[in-house]
Structures are given as structure tokens and as C-alpha cells.
Amino acid sequence: MNAWYASTVALALSWAGMAALAFAMDRHYEQLTGCDEVPALQRVILRSAGAFFLVAVLVPATLAWSASVGVVAALGFWSLGALLAAAFMTWSPHLLAWVGASVALPSLCAGILGLTG
Amino acid sequence: MGQKKKALTAGQGSFRQAHAWLHTWCGLWFSWLLFAVFLTGTLAVFEEPITHWMTPEHHAQEQAAAADRSVEPAADGASLSQRLAWATAYMETQHPGAGMWELWPADAEGAGELRVYWFDADGQYAAADLDASTGEPVIRKPGQQARKTMGGHHFVDFHYELHAGRLGLWIIGAAAMVMLVALVSGVITHRRIFKDFFTFRVRKGQRSWLDAHNAVAVLTLPFQFMIAYTGIAISGLALMPAGVHAYFGTEAEDARTFFSALNESDKPLRSGQSMAVPALEPFVLRGQALMGQPVRAVVIDHPGDAAARIGVYGWNDAVSVSQRLSSTSGMAMFSAATGDVLQVRQPGNADGGTAMLAQSVMAGLHMVTFGGWALKWVYFVCGLAGSAMMATGAILFMVKRRGKHLGEFGGATARVYRMIEGLNVAAIAGLAVACVGFLWANRLIPAGLNHRDDWELVAFFAVWLLSLLHALIRQPSAAWCEQLGALAVLCLLLPVLNLVTTGEHLLAQIMHADWESAGVELFVVAVGICALGALRSLRQRSAMRVPRTPSKPSNHAVPLPTEQETAA
Numbered sequence: 001m002n003a004w005y006a007s008t009v010a011l012a013l014s015w016a017g018m019a020a021l022a023f024a025m026d027r028h029y030e031q032l033t034g035c036d037e038v039p040a041l042q043r044v045i046l047r048s049a050g051a052f053f054l055v056a057v058l059v060p061a062t063l064a065w066s067a068s069v070g071v072v073a074a075l076g077f078w079s080l081g082a083l084l085a086a087a088f089m090t091w092s093p094h095l096l097a098w099v100g101a102s103v104a105l106p107s108l109c110a111g112i113l114g115l116t117g
Numbered sequence: 118m119g120q121k122k123k124a125l126t127a128g129q130g131s132f133r134q135a136h137a138w139l140h141t142w143c144g145l146w147f148s149w150l151l152f153a154v155f156l157t158g159t160l161a162v163f164e165e166p167i168t169h170w171m172t173p174e175h176h177a178q179e180q181a182a183a184a185d186r187s188v189e190p191a192a193d194g195a196s197l198s199q200r201l202a203w204a205t206a207y208m209e210t211q212h213p214g215a216g217m218w219e220l221w222p223a224d225a226e227g228a229g230e231l232r233v234y235w236f237d238a239d240g241q242y243a244a245a246d247l248d249a250s251t252g253e254p255v256i257r258k259p260g261q262q263a264r265k266t267m268g269g270h271h272f273v274d275f276h277y278e279l280h281a282g283r284l285g286l287w288i289i290g291a292a293a294m295v296m297l298v299a300l301v302s303g304v305i306t307h308r309r310i311f312k313d314f315f316t317f318r319v320r321k322g323q324r325s326w327l328d329a330h331n332a333v334a335v336l337t338l339p340f341q342f343m344i345a346y347t348g349i350a351i352s353g354l355a356l357m358p359a360g361v362h363a364y365f366g367t368e369a370e371d372a373r374t375f376f377s378a379l380n381e382s383d384k385p386l387r388s389g390q391s392m393a394v395p396a397l398e399p400f401v402l403r404g405q406a407l408m409g410q411p412v413r414a415v416v417i418d419h420p421g422d423a424a425a426r427i428g429v430y431g432w433n434d435a436v437s438v439s440q441r442l443s444s445t446s447g448m449a450m451f452s453a454a455t456g457d458v459l460q461v462r463q464p465g466n467a468d469g470g471t472a473m474l475a476q477s478v479m480a481g482l483h484m485v486t487f488g489g490w491a492l493k494w495v496y497f498v499c500g501l502a503g504s505a506m507m508a509t510g511a512i513l514f515m516v517k518r519r520g521k522h523l524g525e526f527g528g529a530t531a532r533v534y535r536m537i538e539g540l541n542v543a544a545i546a547g548l549a550v551a552c553v554g555f556l557w558a559n560r561l562i563p564a565g566l567n568h569r570d571d572w573e574l575v576a577f578f579a580v581w582l583l584s585l586l587h588a589l590i591r592q593p594s595a596a597w598c599e600q601l602g603a604l605a606v607l608c609l610l611l612p613v614l615n616l617v618t619t620g621e622h623l624l625a626q627i628m629h630a631d632w633e634s635a636g637v638e639l640f641v642v643a644v645g646i647c648a649l650g651a652l653r654s655l656r657q658r659s660a661m662r663v664p665r666t667p668s669k670p671s672n673h674a675v676p677l678p679t680e681q682e683t684a685a
Binding site: 006027073082085 | 315333440441489495498
């Protein structure tokens with residue numbers, strides 16, 4: 001996998017994962033929906049999706065470089081994704097939700113394609 | 118701590134309060150130095166692009182070389198064996214007494230420059246360029262020479278030894294230890310580390326500063342720990358010299374003995390019998406086969422002696438070096454007399470066992486030798502976040518105290534606060550001005566001046582010193598505005614200065630695909646725009662503040678701080 005392509009996919013996955021984890025928290029869920037508590041089922045879904053996306057960051061990172069460099073890269077992309085999520089949460093939670101949802105699927109597909117191809 | 122009137126000292130209050138105290142004071146006294154280390158260290162990630170921008174004389178040459186290569190790939194200069202023969206002949210005739218030869222025959226494709234290095238009679242490292250198609254020494258005319266500059270290496274040097282050698286290294290080492298202490302105590306002090314993970318509330322005064330400080334630190338915490346720890350580990354031998362001193366002694370000569378024992382324990386002694394240096398090509402070909410890399414350098418110890426040793430070092434290719442944490446290249450060592458293989462090192466491995474390999478990985482982790490441009494950018498952003506962590510921490514300390522004195526310094530409190538305000542301005546805005554001032558100096562100092570590279574450094578430190586004086590003379594809010602204004606002007610006009618002095622401009626750089634120069638200028642312009650934005654919000658706030666408190670710049674229409682917030 002090409003390094004720039006992998007970086008884009010890793011950043012998108014990490015951004016989406018961090019956004020999902022953030023919206024699983026009462027404070028940020030309220031910023032998005034106005035409800036002051038996340039319903040139990042949605043909390044579980046958002047948390048699992050977030051964790052899944054974050055683990056998935058390892059796929060492009062190890063494919064583009066190697067297992068050792070991939071772990072370092074994944075740690076870096078998690079940080080960048082979290083910074084992006086925090087910045088967008090302040091700026092516009094709705095935009096964050098849209099971006100998170102719309103980059104998650106294509107980048108997951110890219111990750112799976114990378115694994116099979 | 119917030120609800121009590123008088124400030125606690127160390128050892129008072131709860132565990133968390135004790136750590137809050139530790140975090141506040143460790144953080145404050147070292148934040149200015151650590152900000153400087155972090156900002157320059159972050160710029161050091163792009164040392165090469167900065168050096169490229171700072172040596173405009175090379176740009177035309179590089180473009181011509183690139184154009185040549187695209188027309189006739191690898192048809193550049195003579196064959197490898199011819200290059201090695203020329204280099205050997207040059208060294209034998211011109212520098213017969215040299216104790217070591219280091220021949221760089223070609224680039225990884227077998228083309229490019231032919232260069233030789235050696236130790237001269239005084240034990241100094243010397244170099245000469247040979248023409249790759251005739252073998253004749255290249256004599257550069259003064260006009261062709263690039264301006265003498267430290268380039269981006271200034272930022273590398275400054276961030277780990279402050280241009281002060283061993284003393285600077287020790288100061289930075291101590292600061293890095295304090296940073297680790299501040300990171301741990303900061304995490305302990307931060308009561309809602311997970312609850313506030315993604316929280317950044319804007320336009321809430323002190324709370325916004327705390328949110329920003331927490332966000333940039335917590336979200337990049339793995340990087341901050343890693344960079345401080347590996348920074349200390351790389352310089353471990355210098356920072357923890359007791360072991361070497363105990364076994365080898367404390368003199369400068371002893372350190373050399375240690376390093377030769379560490380790196381070349383089986384280096385042969387000069388035999389006294391003379392023997393001409395053999396033809397090098399067979400050694401190079403065997404070396405390339407053993408380590409699997411094209412030859413980068415051929416190092417000959419004791420050339421002309423029967424005990425001579427020939428080391429063949431490889432070129433790392435960009436792809437494989439981006440995939441491993443240790444960036445060492447391959448190496449094969451031969452006896453010149455018998456042709457026996459003395460030692461082989463595969464790319465990525467280290468001589469001297471696991472400990473040296475761990476050291477090499479630590480160095481790779483710190484200097485991001487792997488992962489290519491993508492990881493450089495990751496490091497750059499995380500480094501900027503680390504710089505922001507120091508800056509917001511230092512500013513937060515004063516924002517908290519602008520409204521109310523905590524009386525930490527008795528009768529001198531007001532004066533100490535004033536000094537801290539001034540140091541904040543000079544350390545944060547002033548350093549940024551000095552960094553861009555360094556780039557200005559590169560274009561303004563005449564190219565042929567003696568010690569030109571030193572004058573660039575003088576300019577850097579002079580601008581920084583001026584910013585400190587300015588910050589101590591002017592009122593803090595005015596000092597912030599004026600230095601941010603200066604930063605914005607210098608950054609936004611840098612492309613203009615470049616156009617006037619060298620005739621290069623952003624559009625041309627982009628059209629020539631000179632992304633290194635374009636990247637440097639685009640980043641500087643972005644910094645200028647950010648400085649303008651910061652300046653605008655500062656002026657808006659001071660305009661809002663005027664009707665209420667005309668003389669004292671304080672704004673405390675914010676929620677009362679909680680325990681964690683007071684521990685800034």
C-alpha cells in the first residue's frame with residue numbers, strides 16, 4: 001500500500017473512531033442531539049464502532065510500512081484523529097458527525113481491499 | 118487548593134494537591150526552555166527542506182541535475198571501477214600520509230558525484246570532490262559556492278545542546294527529566310482525564326486555556342512521553358557518564374578509547390610493513406553481495422600498511438529504511454592483505470549487540486528516520502502540539518494570577534509576576550520572531566561575508582534578546598500585540614523578501630515541483646496568518662475589557678476554577 005494512501009486511510013479511520021468515542025459520551029452527545037444522556041444501546045454501538053475503527057488504523061499502517069513502524073504510526077494517527085475530533089467538536093459537532101460517518105465506510109473498504117489485495 | 122486562601126507548598130494537602138504543586142512549579146520554571154526545545158525540535162523534523170530553502174545557490178544546480186537524469190538516466194560519469202581507481206590514485210598521490218580514507222564512489226544508481234574524505238596530518242576530517250567523468254579534482258570558483266549557512270541544522274543543534282556543547286546537552290537533559298516529571302504529575306493532577314478527553318470550550322478565559330493545555334497534552338501523550346524519553350536515552354552516555362568514567366577514566370583520551378572499544382573493538386594496529394592499497398572493486402562487489410546494498414562508502418583504515426582494513430558501507434534505499442525503526446545501513450569489512458571477511462552487518466542491525474540495537478531504535482524513534490514524509494508530518498504536528506502544551510501552560514499560570522495575587526513570592530510577588538509575563542512573551546512570541554528572523558538573516562547577510570554562518574546565529578540570538586528586552590519594558594498586553602504583529606509581518610513578507618533577494622517566488626517553486634522551498638514558505642505564511650488571527654482576538658478582547666477595567670488587564674467573568682483548574 002502506498003504510504004500517502006495509507007496515511008489518508010489511517011487518518012480517516014482514526015478521526016471517525018475518535019468521533020464515535022466522543023459521541024458515546026453524554027457531554028458530546030448532548031452537543032449533537034440536545035439529549036443529555038446517551039441511550040444505552042447507542043452508547044454500546046458508538047463505543048464498539050469507535051474501538052473497531054481505532055484498531056483498524058493498524059491495517060493500513062502495517063501494510064504501508066511494517067509491523068514495528070506501523071504501531072508507531074498508528075499511535076501518531078490516533079493522536080491526530082483525536083486532535084481533529086476535539087477541534088471539530090468545538091467548531092461544529094454536526095459537521096464532525098457527518099465527516100466521521102462519511103469517511104468511516106470508504107476508509108474501512110480501503111482497509112479491507114488492502115488486506116485482500 | 119482553589120477554595121483555600123493561601124497557596125499550599127509541597128507535601129501539604131492530598132496526593133493530588135502535592136502533584137498539582139509539583140506540576141505548577143516544575144512546569145513554570147522549565148516551560149520557557151522546553152517550549153524553545155520543542156519548537157526548534159519540531160522545525161528540526163524538516164531540517165533538510167529548511168537547509169534547501171537557505172541555500173538558494175543550489176536550486177539551479179539541483180534542477181539542472183534532475184533534468185539531466187530525466188533525459189539520460191544513469192549515463193552520468195564513469196563506471197564504478199573507474200571511479201574507485203580515480204579515487205585511489207588521487208589519495209595515493211595527493212594525500213599519501215592520511216591515516217584513513219573514505220571514498221564515496223557514487224550514488225545508489227552508480228551515478229552522481231565522486232567524493233573522497235580523509236583524516237589529514239592533524240587528525241582533521243578533510244574532503245575533496247573529483248569530477249565523475251574525468252577523475253580530476255573539482256576546484257569550485259568562489260562565485261559558484263553556496264552561501265555559508267548552518268541551515269536547518271541550527272534548529273537541530275539548538276534543540277539538543279543550545280549551541281553550547283556539552284553544557285547545553287546537560288541543561289536540555291535536565292529539562293527533559295523535568296518534563297517527564299511534569300507529564301506524570303500532570304496526569305495525576307488531571308482529575309477528569311477521560312471525561313474531558315475531547316473537551317475544548319472557547320472564549321471562556323482561564324477555562325479555555327486549561328482546556329487547550331489538557332487537550333494538546335492528553336491527546337498526544339504517547340508522543341510527548343516517547344520524545345522526552347528517547348531524547349534522554351540517545352544522550353544516555355553523555356548524561357550518565359559514571360560507567361564509562363569508572364572503567365575507562367575521565368580524560369578526553371579515555372572517551373576516545375571507550376568509543377573505539379565500543380565501535381571497532383577489532384580494529385587492527387598499524388604493522389609498519391608497507392603494502393599498496395589493492396584494487397578496490399573486487400572488495401566492493403563482494404561487500405555488495407554480502408550486505409545486499411549498493412556501495413555508499415569504502416573506508417580504508419591504515420591505507421598503505423599491510424594491516425589495512427577495508428570497510429564497504431551500503432546505501433539504504435528509501436523504501437526499506439522507511440519500514441524499520443533502526444536506520445543503520447549494511448556493512449562488510451575485509452582484511453586488505455588476505456581478503457578475508459572480518460565482519461558483516463545486515464541493514465538495520467547494529468554492531469555491539471542488542472544494547473546498541475536498542476540505542477539505534479531509540480535514535481530512530483526520536484529522529485523519525487522511518488515512515489517517510491507521512492511520519493515526518495505526524496511528528497511535526499505532534500511536536501507543535503507539544504510546543505502548544507508548554508505555551509498554554511505558561512500562559513495559564515499567569516491568566517490565573519492576573520485577577521488575583523496568590524502571594525507565592527511574598528512582597529516580591531507583583532515583580533515576579535511581571536517578570537513571568539515578560540518571559541512568557543519573549544519565550545513564546547519572541548522565539549517565533551527569532552526563528553523567522555533567522556530566515557530573514559539568511560537572505561539579508563551578504564553571501565561572501567567571513568563567518569557568515571555565525572552572523573546568522575548572532576541575528577537569531579540578537580532578535581530573541583531584543584524581544585526579551587521589549588517584553589520587559591512594555592506592558593504585557595502591548596508586548597504580546599507588538600511581538601505577534603512583528604511575527605505576522607516577518608512571516609507574511611518572507612516570500613516577498615525571497616523574491617527581491619533571489620528572484621524566486623512561490624508560484625515558480627510550485628511549478629518547478631520544488632516542494633521543499635514551497636513547503637517552507639507556505640508554512641511560514643500560515644504562521645503569519647495565525648499570528649494575525651491571534652493579534653485580532655487579543656485586540657478584540659482588550660477593546661471589550663476597556664470600559665470595565667480601564668487600567669488593569671483582567672477578565673474574570675468566568676466560572677470559578679475547580680481544584681484541577683487551579684493546578685495549572
